[in-house]
Amino acid sequence: MAAPSGAVLYILNSKIQKVRFVHLKKIARKNGFVVEDEFSEKVTYIISELDSHEQVIRVLQKSYPEANVEKLSEKCEIVNLEWFTACMEEGTLVKVSDHHRLKIEKQKVEPVAEDPIEVDPYQNAKYSCQRVTPLVNPNQKYSDALELLEKHAEFLGGDNNLARALAFRKASAALRAHPRPIKSMSEVENLNDLKGGKHCKRVIQEILEDNFSTEVENIQSDEWFQTMQTFTGIFGCGSTTARKWYEKGHRTLDDIMQSEGGSLTLEQMKGIEHYNDLNTPVTRCEAERVLNIVRNEAEKILPGVTVIITGGFIRGKSSGHDVDFLISHPEEGKEEGLLAKLLQNLRKYLLYTDIQRKTYGEVSSSKRQNTMDRFERCFSIFKLPSESEASENGAKGEERYQDDGQEGGNPSKKMKMSSEVDSPKSDNKKTWIARRVDFVITPASQHPFALMGWTGSRMFCRSIRDYANKEMNMILTSHGLFDKTKNQFLEAKTEREIFEHLNLPYREPCERNC
Numbered sequence: 001m002a003a004p005s006g007a008v009l010y011i012l013n014s015k016i017q018k019v020r021f022v023h024l025k026k027i028a029r030k031n032g033f034v035v036e037d038e039f040s041e042k043v044t045y046i047i048s049e050l051d052s053h054e055q056v057i058r059v060l061q062k063s064y065p066e067a068n069v070e071k072l073s074e075k076c077e078i079v080n081l082e083w084f085t086a087c088m089e090e091g092t093l094v095k096v097s098d099h100h101r102l103k104i105e106k107q108k109v110e111p112v113a114e115d116p117i118e119v120d121p122y123q124n125a126k127y128s129c130q131r132v133t134p135l136v137n138p139n140q141k142y143s144d145a146l147e148l149l150e151k152h153a154e155f156l157g158g159d160n161n162l163a164r165a166l167a168f169r170k171a172s173a174a175l176r177a178h179p180r181p182i183k184s185m186s187e188v189e190n191l192n193d194l195k196g197g198k199h200c201k202r203v204i205q206e207i208l209e210d211n212f213s214t215e216v217e218n219i220q221s222d223e224w225f226q227t228m229q230t231f232t233g234i235f236g237c238g239s240t241t242a243r244k245w246y247e248k249g250h251r252t253l254d255d256i257m258q259s260e261g262g263s264l265t266l267e268q269m270k271g272i273e274h275y276n277d278l279n280t281p282v283t284r285c286e287a288e289r290v291l292n293i294v295r296n297e298a299e300k301i302l303p304g305v306t307v308i309i310t311g312g313f314i315r316g317k318s319s320g321h322d323v324d325f326l327i328s329h330p331e332e333g334k335e336e337g338l339l340a341k342l343l344q345n346l347r348k349y350l351l352y353t354d355i356q357r358k359t360y361g362e363v364s365s366s367k368r369q370n371t372m373d374r375f376e377r378c379f380s381i382f383k384l385p386s387e388s389e390a391s392e393n394g395a396k397g398e399e400r401y402q403d404d405g406q407e408g409g410n411p412s413k414k415m416k417m418s419s420e421v422d423s424p425k426s427d428n429k430k431t432w433i434a435r436r437v438d439f440v441i442t443p444a445s446q447h448p449f450a451l452m453g454w455t456g457s458r459m460f461c462r463s464i465r466d467y468a469n470k471e472m473n474m475i476l477t478s479h480g481l482f483d484k485t486k487n488q489f490l491e492a493k494t495e496r497e498i499f500e501h502l503n504l505p506y507r508e509p510c511e512r513n514c
Contacts, residue, residue, distance in 0.1 A: 007045060008035075009084075010036045010039050011035065012047065012050065014049065015048075025037075039063070040067075041072055044075070047083070049080070052102055052105050053102045053103065053105070055102075058209055058210060062214070083096060124191055124192055126192055127467045128177070129504065130467070133176050133457075135315060135316040137177070139181060142203075142207055143172040145204075146203065148219060164199075167193075167200070171193050173514040182208070227242075231246070233275065233278070234272055235381065237268055256272065270351060278434055281319035282320050282322060282323055282436075286323075286433075287309055288309075290435065290437055291323075294342070302335070310451065311454060311456060312456065312457075315456065315457065315509045322438060325437070326440050326442060327439060329444065332445055339376045343355075348383075350383065352379075355378045356379070376440075380437050381435070384434075440454060442479075446478075448492045449476075449477065449498065450478050452478070453477070455512065460507075473485050474502070
């Protein structure tokens with residue numbers, strides 16, 4: 001097919017997925033159109049997914065800083081993909097109508113060089129733990145963008161990139177706590193954790209002007225980033241392993257199973273087997289159903305036991321990637337041995353378990369070391385029956401999962417696990433969903449500290465520990481608070497008392513979404 005006379009197309013890749021972008025250029029060339037890979041004076045039609053004429057100009061100016069973009073664009077039609085699609089369907093140039101042209105903005109965004117305005121000093125405190133950070137905030141489009149950059153830096157690994165990741169998270173936390181929608185860069189200039197952040201400011205400014213960030217969109221459409229997201233979604237796979245697999249040429253879960261099957265850990269094998277379930281968000285309703293199952297079994301073993309859901313759910317989230325339980329008993333020491341017995345009672349629900357007993361060198365004290373050694377945790381994959389299946393499971397389940405005469409130890413090695421009974425071959429229809437469930441056992445004396453640590457958010461905990469160390473000369477962990485000046489541990493019966501020790505105003509869990 002002959003090329004339409006005089007027409008030269010340039011497709012702007014902003015907001016277009018990489019694969020689709022390549023496909024669009026291929027289709028146009030196949031239909032005889034001339035498509036330029038670079039913007040130049042030859043171009044007569046600029047095709048874009050952006051919302052306005054001005055956004056296109058700004059993006060081109062950033063990409064081609066030495067070109068007179070405004071002058072060059074004057075002779076171009078700046079059109080949407082609807083016009084492009086119509087041309088491809090007709091196989092020739094279609095007349096440009098008003099609904100094809102990108103709109104022209106009536107108002108400009110305020111310039112960066114404004115006089116700074118005052119920011120509420122309460123919200124602009126030095127540490128994230130001093131601010132109120134609600135779950136829903138008016139600046140989510142900025143914080144989401146910065147958190148994607150944080151994840152990208154974490155995926156890259158190495159000390160420099162991890163430092164960059166922390167800077168992105170701190171900036172995001174500052175925006176999350178800001179009580180009003182950011183409308184100009186003058187509101188950002190003097191925010192703590194953003195004052196020296198040129199990279200963060202550049203991203204925020206671009207979103208202010210264009211309602212998106214080119215850098216963020218490029219990362220989202222990047223094959224490496226997408227593959228890293230897929231691989232780190234495997235239970236038991238971190239960024240280091242994911243990078244190694246990518247460097248070997250692996251791109252899919254099938255690649256991993258075929259090439260790495262013999263070297264996978266049991267945890268990773270289970271993670272791939274239940275990949276779709278484990279990467280589907282856990283709902284609050286599901287978390288509460290797991291809570292009822294766990295609490296009922298724990299109460300049978302140890303009357304008076306406390307079982308609490310922690311993590312994002314306690315901070316107000318409606319869904320999460322797992323369910324964390326903090327389990328304790330008001331009488332110190334009663335919790336010893338509970339975890340092994342509880343897992344034994346829950347064996348029909350367990351697809352995988354990994355018990356971790358920790359020794360804590362975070363706070364050095366021979367007096368408390370034995371107490372801290374009793375702190376236990378178990379990572380598990382939990383088989384949550386559908387609500388209808390759960391009501392029928394009772395007596396039948398007890399017959400199917402008779403005690404095999406082994407007590408204690410690691411149930412993943414010593415029990416008949418649920419996956420051995422409910423193999424795909426025996427299931428006509430799946431009546432359950434796999435969920436990540438973590439159990440944390442803590443003695444009563446450590447319960448408030450563990451509750452704070454497991455409530456999160458991760459940034460809040462990092463911030464309050466940093467504050468304790470730098471401002472109060474104390475060491476705060478999930479197991480205790482040590483005053484280095486007095487050389488003693490400080491007791492607390494509630495989270496509120498921990499805040500009092502630190503001279504901080506109490507923050508409800510729903511205010512800790514840094």
